[in-house]
Amino acid sequence: MANIIVPPGWNLPEREATSPSVYWNRRRFIKGVGLSVAALGLGACASESRAGNGGSATEPEGPLDTIPDTPTRDLYPADRNETFQVERPLTDRIVAATYNNFYEFTTDKEAVWKNTGPFEARPWTVEVTGEVERPGTYDVAELEREFGLEERIYRFRCVEAWAMTVPWVGFPMHKLIRKVEPRSSARYVRFLSFDRPDQAVGQREQTHYNWPYYEGLRMDEAMNELTLATTGIFGEPLPKQHGAPIRLILPWKYGFKSPKSVDRIEFIRERPATFWSDFRPDEYGFYSNVNPEVDHPRWSQRTEEMIGEDVRRETLVHNGYGEWVADLYDRGVMSRIS
Ligand code: MTE
Numbered sequence: 001m002a003n004i005i006v007p008p009g010w011n012l013p014e015r016e017a018t019s020p021s022v023y024w025n026r027r028r029f030i031k032g033v034g035l036s037v038a039a040l041g042l043g044a045c046a047s048e049s050r051a052g053n054g055g056s057a058t059e060p061e062g063p064l065d066t067i068p069d070t071p072t073r074d075l076y077p078a079d080r081n082e083t084f085q086v087e088r089p090l091t092d093r094i095v096a097a098t099y100n101n102f103y104e105f106t107t108d109k110e111a112v113w114k115n116t117g118p119f120e121a122r123p124w125t126v127e128v129t130g131e132v133e134r135p136g137t138y139d140v141a142e143l144e145r146e147f148g149l150e151e152r153i154y155r156f157r158c159v160e161a162w163a164m165t166v167p168w169v170g171f172p173m174h175k176l177i178r179k180v181e182p183r184s185s186a187r188y189v190r191f192l193s194f195d196r197p198d199q200a201v202g203q204r205e206q207t208h209y210n211w212p213y214y215e216g217l218r219m220d221e222a223m224n225e226l227t228l229a230t231t232g233i234f235g236e237p238l239p240k241q242h243g244a245p246i247r248l249i250l251p252w253k254y255g256f257k258s259p260k261s262v263d264r265i266e267f268i269r270e271r272p273a274t275f276w277s278d279f280r281p282d283e284y285g286f287y288s289n290v291n292p293e294v295d296h297p298r299w300s301q302r303t304e305e306m307i308g309e310d311v312r313r314e315t316l317v318h319n320g321y322g323e324w325v326a327d328l329y330d331r332g333v334m335s336r337i338s
Contacts, residue, residue, distance in 0.1 A: 024090030028064050028313040054200060055120035063113045064099040066239040069123040078149035078169045086153045088313075089308075091164035095308030096226050100241045101158065102260055103209060104193065104200040116240035118199045120260065124245045130190075130267035133181035140245050144231055147171035151235070152228060157290050157319050159254040162241045165302040169232030174223045176265075184220070186267035191215045191248060191259045210279065215259040216272035216286065217250075218328075226251055226324050230258075252321040254288045285290045287333050290319035295333075 060066045064118055098110055103108050105115040124140045157163045177189070193213040197204040203211050221227065228249040231238060238244040243260025250257050256276050266272075276284035292302050292315035301314045318325055319332075 009158055014027065017298075027061055029228075055118045055304040058117050059114050060117055062095055063241070064239060066097075066113050066116050066241055066244075067237050067296075068120075068240065070122050070141055070237050070245065072144045075144055075149050076169065076232055076237060078151045078232070080151040080153070080167070083154035086155055086165050088155070088165045088184050089165055089309070090153070090226055090326045091306065092308040093166075096164055096166055096233070097239055097309050099162075099242060101160075101255065102241055102243070102277075103206065104211070104213065104261075105241070106202045107206075111158075113239065113241040115201050119196070119240050119261075120199060121240050121244035122237075124261075124263065126246065126262060127264045128180050128267075129264070131183045131184075131186035131269065132267045134179065138176075140231065141233035143229075144171070145175065147175045147229065149231065154226075154228075154249060154251040155299065155319050155321075156249070156251060157254060157304060157315070159256060159284075159288070159296055159299060159301075160308050161299045161304050161315075162312070164307050167232055167235070168228055168230045169235070169237075170228045170246075170249070172225060173227040173229045173248065174225070176229055177223055180267075182254060182267050185269050188268050188271050189217050189219060190266040190268055190272040190326070191217075192266070193259050193261050194261050194263045210275065213259055213275045215248075215257055215274050217257075220328055221250070221325075224322060224325060224328070227242075252289055252318040252325045254290060256284070287305065289325075289329065289334060290315060291317055291334055293317075 066131075087294075092260050098111055098113060100112040102112045105119075122140070125137045126140060126143075127137050129135050132325070138183065138313045149171060151169050153165065153167045155165055191214065194200075195203070195212040204207075217227070230243070230247050230249045231245055233239070233242055238247065243262075246262055247260040248258045248262065271286060274284070274286060277286060291303070295301050301315050304315050305312050
């Protein structure tokens with residue numbers, strides 16, 4: 001009985017038995033069984049091809065074979081924090097895992113997962129520097145265990161006007177910030193993603209981008225209860241294409257403010273530049289709060305398309321999270337794309 005897994009609430013109903021989700025999950029299950037049998041007989045050779053186990057030069061077989069092994073596997077699925085509910089259907093798990101923005105791998109959303117094979121997403125450390133009492137190198141698995149994990153269902157909105165609703169897993173960013181004891185001089189936090197052109201073909205070949213990806217927040221934004229240091233999705237550790245092993249999620253901002261696979265956090269005095277606002281200052285700004293009133297030059301922000309559903313919805317100010325964040329901003333911040 002101990003091995004029976006009780007499916008969490010977001011598992012698919014039977015009627016969707018032919019969906020891509022079920023297809024890929026079934027393939028994954030069959031492959032898992034095959035691998036355990038093979039591992040018994042073939043030893044090291046079989047385990048070498050185990051998907052998701054660190055990096056591999058080969059293309060993953062399915063979009064969920066990109067979940068890296070971790071000693072914190074037992075922390076998943078995490079208990080849901082019921083404060084964060086959304087009155088919308090959840091996005092299909094496979095749709096979310098096969099429609100990604102992660103330019104380090106490719107700009108082709110549907111191919112990101114296929115390019116993540118060589119990326120070694122765990123074990124992983126985050127370096128904390130700058131205006132803090134306790135700078136240092138922090139192991140992500142140790143942080144997961146120390147802080148514990150919770151599940152939160154959030155709306156997620158990309159500036160390209162697509163949206164999804166997914167259960168993220170992680171811990172509030174303020175727990176990590178408190179642990180490293182920022183000084184009063186720390187007014188902003190800068191986040192950097194990895195810089196590994198040898199493991200990420202998009203980083204290697206798209207040299208017109210200023211790698212690594214970098215983002216920033218004001219200290220009060222980083223400390224906000226909504227700001228989630230995210231290590232999982234749909235009850236499992238993050239697949240690489242979603243930003244394994246640790247990324248940010250800020251549900252009231254456009255998705256590009258949520259850097260993936262973060263390996264450096266700097267506490268600084270001045271407002272930092274960001275990857276996108278440096279690349280296209282006329283299109284991207286620092287705050288980038290979701291706002292139907294202010295269009296991006298290329299995408300109207302009035303409505304949003306739910307990926308995997310044939311539905312467009314009205315965009316909500318602050319993506320519907322005003323209760324948590326509206327008082328952080330004045331009218332000036334909300335009146336422009338910045
Ligand atoms: N982080 C890094 N390092 N590189 C990226 O290209 N894209 C951003 C954000 N974080 C990006 C990133 C954008 S534009 C979006 S919309 C979200 O990741 C997409 O997250 P998802 O693929 O998990 O849905």
